[in-house]
Each structure stands twice: as structure tokens, then as C-alpha cells.
Amino acid sequence: MTEHLDTRLLHIGSAPFDPETGTAPVSLPSIRTSTVRFESLDALDKAMARRLAGERAITYGRSGMDTHRALEDVFMQLEGGSYCVLAPSGMAAITIAFLGLVRSGDHVLVADCVYGPVRNLDRALLRGLGIEVSYFSAGRDDVAALIRPNTRLIYVESPGSLLLEMLDMPALAAIAQERGILLATDNTWGSGYIYRPLALGADVSIVAGTKYVAGHSDVMLGAVIVKDPAVAARIHSAQYAMGNSLSADDAWLALRGVRTMAVRMPQHARNALEVCKFLDSRPEVSRIFHPAWAKDPGYALWQRDCTGSNGMLSVALRCSRQEARSFVNALTLFGIGFSWGGFESLVQLVDQSALTSHSYWGSQEHALVRLHIGLESTDDLIKDLGQALDRIGATG
Numbered sequence: 001m002t003e004h005l006d007t008r009l010l011h012i013g014s015a016p017f018d019p020e021t022g023t024a025p026v027s028l029p030s031i032r033t034s035t036v037r038f039e040s041l042d043a044l045d046k047a048m049a050r051r052l053a054g055e056r057a058i059t060y061g062r063s064g065m066d067t068h069r070a071l072e073d074v075f076m077q078l079e080g081g082s083y084c085v086l087a088p089s090g091m092a093a094i095t096i097a098f099l100g101l102v103r104s105g106d107h108v109l110v111a112d113c114v115y116g117p118v119r120n121l122d123r124a125l126l127r128g129l130g131i132e133v134s135y136f137s138a139g140r141d142d143v144a145a146l147i148r149p150n151t152r153l154i155y156v157e158s159p160g161s162l163l164l165e166m167l168d169m170p171a172l173a174a175i176a177q178e179r180g181i182l183l184a185t186d187n188t189w190g191s192g193y194i195y196r197p198l199a200l201g202a203d204v205s206i207v208a209g210t211k212y213v214a215g216h217s218d219v220m221l222g223a224v225i226v227k228d229p230a231v232a233a234r235i236h237s238a239q240y241a242m243g244n245s246l247s248a249d250d251a252w253l254a255l256r257g258v259r260t261m262a263v264r265m266p267q268h269a270r271n272a273l274e275v276c277k278f279l280d281s282r283p284e285v286s287r288i289f290h291p292a293w294a295k296d297p298g299y300a301l302w303q304r305d306c307t308g309s310n311g312m313l314s315v316a317l318r319c320s321r322q323e324a325r326s327f328v329n330a331l332t333l334f335g336i337g338f339s340w341g342g343f344e345s346l347v348q349l350v351d352q353s354a355l356t357s358h359s360y361w362g363s364q365e366h367a368l369v370r371l372h373i374g375l376e377s378t379d380d381l382i383k384d385l386g387q388a389l390d391r392i393g394a395t396g
């Protein structure tokens, strides 16, 4: 019998029984170590042979022990993948994926809606390594026509950062597959729980576990999940070469966080929809960006490809930048901060310069505010948003 994902997420990483006492704690402890001791040279030889064959093997602290293995299992279950490489942050996972999948002389097509620091990775590292990157609009461009003879990778994010633009993942996968190009996607929004790009044809899914997987705003974590062993070997090799490693305590915190994912995610989604309804009734709001909101242009793709939603939304406000600043400063329950995916509500006044490269951004909007809707009472959140929206016009 195949158990439901919710059940599997609760049982991965149960501690084994002590053979002497027949007892065990519920969860695996955080196994911190640098050195791995081997019972004999035969045991060491076996572990090294497994590692050489590309299998998961415990050989040294950098690659982690049982706590890490359990967290890898979590990501594989979430994403429906067969291999997982952990990283110390989402951005580190993105870097591992790029360096594992492309070489000097290769070209990468990157969707213009991706997480902003990917452009910095391009400027700071990829360019110098002779890796060519060009950006495309998933909504407007004929992607097939942009593929060059040396294009090896299409890198996307769906829904995109800041504006939550839904991409047609199966269509992109078909274009990539036809030409033998890999398709990698940032799936931090879906985190495998509400959106599974590997099942829609993507080859590589990258998750900043910092957000919904860990879920409590106290961990930095990334993961790269793949299906194909040859692709997995390239990702493993990049990770090994770069010496990235995740602390056992962070792996343990993420395991603890994931136990409540099944209740957190739908609650974030319900709260966000309540907030959307409220915002839609306010004259200061010109547009809501949230793929599960029926008026969002990505709603049909969201209905087709996703099994749920979360607390992320952006709001375009009919006001000046100064009024938008007053709105953000007036909020009392929303922390001003860049991240999201924790239990709490957050707000970010999006910098206009971050939007100019997003083709999905219409120039008619005045100010964009990104909200992460947390697990607080929506009555309180709506009251807070209402009093802050009242400042618009009053301060202008």
C-alpha cells in the first residue's frame, strides 16, 4: 500500500530501536560529526565502493550522516525524485545545479522571472567561467526560437519571484526534451508539497528549504532533487568539489519543521485567499498577484498543475513610492524582511529596479508590495492591512 505523502513525511527519520533496551525516541537526533569511524577496513572499503558507484554512503562528516539522509528522503518524497543533494542555503543549491550542469562554452536560457540573485550568480561567476546566459520571457517569447546550438540548460522558476507568474512547465519540458536540453526549475514556492515539476517533465528541481520546508524562519537550507542517475552524478560531483555541507542541527530543525507541513501549507493558503478577498475590495489596490486567486492570469495553469497554494502574494498599489513606504511602516503584524515561508507574516516593499527585468511587470503599476501571509488570525491581519491602507492618500 502506498501511503499518502502526509503520512510519509511524518514517518521518515523515525529513530531506530536500541536492540538492547527495545526503546527509541520518536525522532532521530541531530548527529553532529566531522569524523566517521569505520568498524574495520572492510567496512571502509565497502563505503568507498558505494560512493564511487554514485550511491549514498557515509564516509565523512561533510556529506552528513543519518540526520542528513532522512532529510534527503524528505525532499525526494516531496519532489518525487530519486536523488537529492543538500546544500547550506537555497542559493548554494542553485549554484551547485548550475556548476554541475553547464561548462565553459555552454549557453543557458534563464526565465526573466527567476529569483534576483541568480542574475548575480551569472555576473559574479558564470560569465567569468565562459558560461553564456540569456534571459527570456516565458509568457511572451518563442522559447524554441531562442535555443542555440550550444544551449545545454533552460533554467526557470514557477511561479516566478516577486510577481508569482505561472509558467507552463509541461510545454517548456517538451521543448527541452525534444532538443536534449535539461530543464531545471526553482521550486521553492511549491516545495514539492503543492507543485511537483519533476512529474511535469522538469529534470531538476531546486528548493530553498529555508522557506516552507523548514517553515520556522530559523534555518538556511537548500536541496537539488533529480530523477536521472547521470544527472544526479553531475550534481553530486559539483557539490563534492565545492565542499558545501549542511550542519546536522539545521538538518534536524528542517526535519522537525516538515512534520507540520501538511497543516501549515493549507492554512497559509486559506489565510492568503482571505487577504486577497479583502485587498480586492480596497480602492488603493490596483492588482493582486497570487496564482490561486481567480482573477490572476496564471489561475488556469495553477488549477491544472498545482495541488494547493501558500501564503505568498504581491499587491500593486495605486500610490506613490512615499505613500507605499508609509503603508509598509504602518503595518504592525507584518515584519519588514526579505524572506518568506515561515509561520509569520512578512512584508517587502519591492525595489522598482528589481522589477524592470521582469517582462510580466506592467509599467502602469505604481508600487509593488510583497506579502507573506502567515498563520496569524486573518481578522487581525486584515485589520492591520486596513489601517495601513488608510494611510495612503492621507499622507500623499
Ligand SMILES: Cc1ncc(COP(=O)(O)O)c(C=O)c1O
Pocket: 089, 090, 091, 092, 115, 157, 161, 186, 188, 189, 208, 209, 210, 220, 221, 222, 338, 339, 340
Ligand atoms: C525563490 C527563491 N529561491 C531561492 C532563494 C534562496 O534561498 P536562500 O535564502 O536559502 O539562499 C530564495 C530566497 O529568498 C527564493 O525566494
